[in-house]
Amino acid sequence: MTTATRLDTREISPLIGTEIRADKQVLLSGEHAATIRGLLEERGVLVFPRIDFTNDEQVAFTETLGTLATEMRGEQVYNVTLDKTVNKGADYLKGSLYWHLDGTMNEVPILASLLSSKVLPSNGGGDTEFCNTYAAYDDLTDEDKQAYEQLRVMHSTWTTLLYYEPEPELRMLQQMMAIGERELPLVWKHRSGRKSLVLGCTAGHVVGMDRAKSIELLVRLREWATQPQFVYRHQWSVGDLVMWDNTGTMHRARPYDPDSGRLLQRTKLAGEESFA
Numbered sequence: 001m002t003t004a005t006r007l008d009t010r011e012i013s014p015l016i017g018t019e020i021r022a023d024k025q026v027l028l029s030g031e032h033a034a035t036i037r038g039l040l041e042e043r044g045v046l047v048f049p050r051i052d053f054t055n056d057e058q059v060a061f062t063e064t065l066g067t068l069a070t071e072m073r074g075e076q077v078y079n080v081t082l083d084k085t086v087n088k089g090a091d092y093l094k095g096s097l098y099w100h101l102d103g104t105m106n107e108v109p110i111l112a113s114l115l116s117s118k119v120l121p122s123n124g125g126g127d128t129e130f131c132n133t134y135a136a137y138d139d140l141t142d143e144d145k146q147a148y149e150q151l152r153v154m155h156s157t158w159t160t161l162l163y164y165e166p167e168p169e170l171r172m173l174q175q176m177m178a179i180g181e182r183e184l185p186l187v188w189k190h191r192s193g194r195k196s197l198v199l200g201c202t203a204g205h206v207v208g209m210d211r212a213k214s215i216e217l218l219v220r221l222r223e224w225a226t227q228p229q230f231v232y233r234h235q236w237s238v239g240d241l242v243m244w245d246n247t248g249t250m251h252r253a254r255p256y257d258p259d260s261g262r263l264l265q266r267t268k269l270a271g272e273e274s275f276a
Ligand SMILES: [Fe+2]
Pocket: 096, 100, 101, 102, 251
């Protein structure tokens, strides 16, 4: 009987992020899939430095961890780039420069995203930041936890549009409004018993709260959840793979030159738990 290879792991900071160094073939074998899934939920972000997966390998690795979620047109891999010749929907990525979690418009948001870097800006920028929304919830005072317990927040894609296009064309606004809105709990009570905060640039207003108070609360909580102790900032090297638990983190890209050719490739794990 062969002994399973040990995973070489290192915590990046106390509350978020673990670096995993492993042989590519060992990861693709799936022998550590359960450990990786456990670490993902516990640590929010997992970094595989310079693992250099090809697209097919990234898809295969993703499938060792759960069900691969395809893109709208059925693609397994999505090109994250602001270059419109590579990604016609690049404009929608402008919202990714602001703190968010993916899939707030879906009944069941994706469980995780895996992002690998192919081309990086030669002139810098384009780091990706993550914050741990489980840890941010846990560190609230009991009084705050109680006050937020029952609050509901209206989320929409058009709210994000106003971050990067404060005076949008009506047609553009209407297109995004047609996507709809979703009322989500501010505090997500997971099946595991843990709780995380549901925030981000899709959050428009707290249901039933005065407009100014609502905005103040959402900004207060975003500021709280993105304090340095909850944040990991990834500075990319070509070939890195970073995956994050979309249900217990928020993320954002830092600005970069849209003409820099920056190209990351993403696969996703299908969601397993609704917000309710
Ligand atoms: Fe995103």
